[in-house]
Amino acid sequence: MTIAIPSDSVGLVQPRVEHFDEPLALRSGAILPAYDLVIEIYGTLNAARSNAVLICHALSGDHHAAGYHTLEDSKPGWWDSAIGPGKAIDTNRFYVVSLNNLGGCAGSTGPVSINPETGKHYGPNFPIITVRDWVNSQMRLMNRLKIGKWAAVIGGSLGGMQVLRWAISYPERLRNAIVIAAAPKLSAQNIAFNEVARHSITSDPNFFGGHYLEHGTYPKQGLMLARMVGHITYLSDTAMSAKFGKTVTDFEKQGANFGRDLRTGKLSFGFNADFQVESYLHYQGERFSENFDANTYLLMTKALDYFDPSVDYDGDLTKAFEHSDCSFLIMSFSTDWRFPPERSRELVNTLLRAKCDVSYLEIDADQGHDAFLMPIPRYISALSTYLGRVHEELGEDAA
Numbered sequence: 001m002t003i004a005i006p007s008d009s010v011g012l013v014q015p016r017v018e019h020f021d022e023p024l025a026l027r028s029g030a031i032l033p034a035y036d037l038v039i040e041i042y043g044t045l046n047a048a049r050s051n052a053v054l055i056c057h058a059l060s061g062d063h064h065a066a067g068y069h070t071l072e073d074s075k076p077g078w079w080d081s082a083i084g085p086g087k088a089i090d091t092n093r094f095y096v097v098s099l100n101n102l103g104g105c106a107g108s109t110g111p112v113s114i115n116p117e118t119g120k121h122y123g124p125n126f127p128i129i130t131v132r133d134w135v136n137s138q139m140r141l142m143n144r145l146k147i148g149k150w151a152a153v154i155g156g157s158l159g160g161m162q163v164l165r166w167a168i169s170y171p172e173r174l175r176n177a178i179v180i181a182a183a184p185k186l187s188a189q190n191i192a193f194n195e196v197a198r199h200s201i202t203s204d205p206n207f208f209g210g211h212y213l214e215h216g217t218y219p220k221q222g223l224m225l226a227r228m229v230g231h232i233t234y235l236s237d238t239a240m241s242a243k244f245g246k247t248v249t250d251f252e253k254q255g256a257n258f259g260r261d262l263r264t265g266k267l268s269f270g271f272n273a274d275f276q277v278e279s280y281l282h283y284q285g286e287r288f289s290e291n292f293d294a295n296t297y298l299l300m301t302k303a304l305d306y307f308d309p310s311v312d313y314d315g316d317l318t319k320a321f322e323h324s325d326c327s328f329l330i331m332s333f334s335t336d337w338r339f340p341p342e343r344s345r346e347l348v349n350t351l352l353r354a355k356c357d358v359s360y361l362e363i364d365a366d367q368g369h370d371a372f373l374m375p376i377p378r379y380i381s382a383l384s385t386y387l388g389r390v391h392e393e394l395g396e397d398a399a
Contacts, residue, residue, distance in 0.1 A: 038107035043091035056155030062106035111295035124210025156372035197226035224285030236335035236368030
């Protein structure tokens with residue numbers, strides 16, 4: 001079915017591949033001899049080349065952040081609610097660059113790519129990638145696009161960690177750092193969730209030590225379980241109850257039935273998916289397993305685990321930001337228990353000690369960690385207002 005593209009959409013967009021022949025030295029000590037980055041661009045670069053904005057994606061994101069690839073697409077890019085003409089990240093004002101990170105499975109060089117040295121898929125032989133490596137590759141992309149300074153670098157969750165690394169590694173190359181629903185490093189609980197997800201994948205009999213593509217299969221059950229575990233952590237109890245059960249008023253009346261809607265109206269007295277939440281998790285896991293590479297999932301979760309900018313500064317995070325020259329906007333969500341507001345406040349206090357210019361907003365939202373992807377009015381309004389000020393500060397350059 002052909003869709004009607006909304007007037008506030010960036011419309012039909014075409015990804016493009018940027019190839020880099022210069023070897024990239026990785027934090028692990030490995031060297032990637034050459035690589036591709038798949039990108040999408042929305043909006044127009046001004047004459048001064050000063051209105052460019054970089055979008056950094058989270059664990060399962062990619063370059064397709066806004067618009068549509070075809071008129072038959074069932075839905076737009078993953079952050080279409082925020083990117084477009086007149087939206088918070090206004091493409092009438094900004095030149096927006098979105099990419100699929102190294103190690104991804106949406107076209108950039110990663111485990112599903114062919115290793116030129118062997119003629120086979122990289123698979124598990126693709127080197128471990130860190131947030132620092134991503135930012136270094138993004139810097140090369142920036143130079144390729146002939147952009148001297150980002151007006152802003154923006155990201156949520158794992159994307160927010162990339163924003164922080166930009167402010168540390170290349171402080172002179174960005175004006176604003178917008179960090180949403182992120183943290184300066186993972187908690188032990190978060191690392192534990194990631195390990196459970198990885199173990200579910202690597203213990204799948206179809207994993208074959210990561211060489212599943214050579215066997216014409218993939219670890220479907222393991223990847224499904226990994227996504228199911230992850231998805232639970234992205235939602236709040238309130239969000240799950242609202243999606244799969246009664247309203248708060250009903251809860252007050254019915255107590256234990258809150259959030260426990262049955263699929264068929266009765267119990268099976270077996271091990272079937274009796275509750276709607278169970279069916280939903282199975283559906284999410286199934287869909288994800290068909291569209292995401294297992295080795296990429298392992299890489300992305302390790303990048304999350306390894307992120308800790310303080311390691312280069314004797315454990316002192318304040319020192320990491322002492323040379324940061326940009327303004328920061330930090331945003332958190334009240335029901336996000338994966339990256340709770342106290343972690344953002346910890347970051348804000350660190351930035352203040354480092355004498356950085358920082359603004360902070362905690363948004364009351366029921367959607368949990370996934371809130372950063374949703375068009376919550378106060379959140380979108382704050383993002384729009386801040387970026388409006390960024391545009392004004394560009395002055396005549398923005399014309």
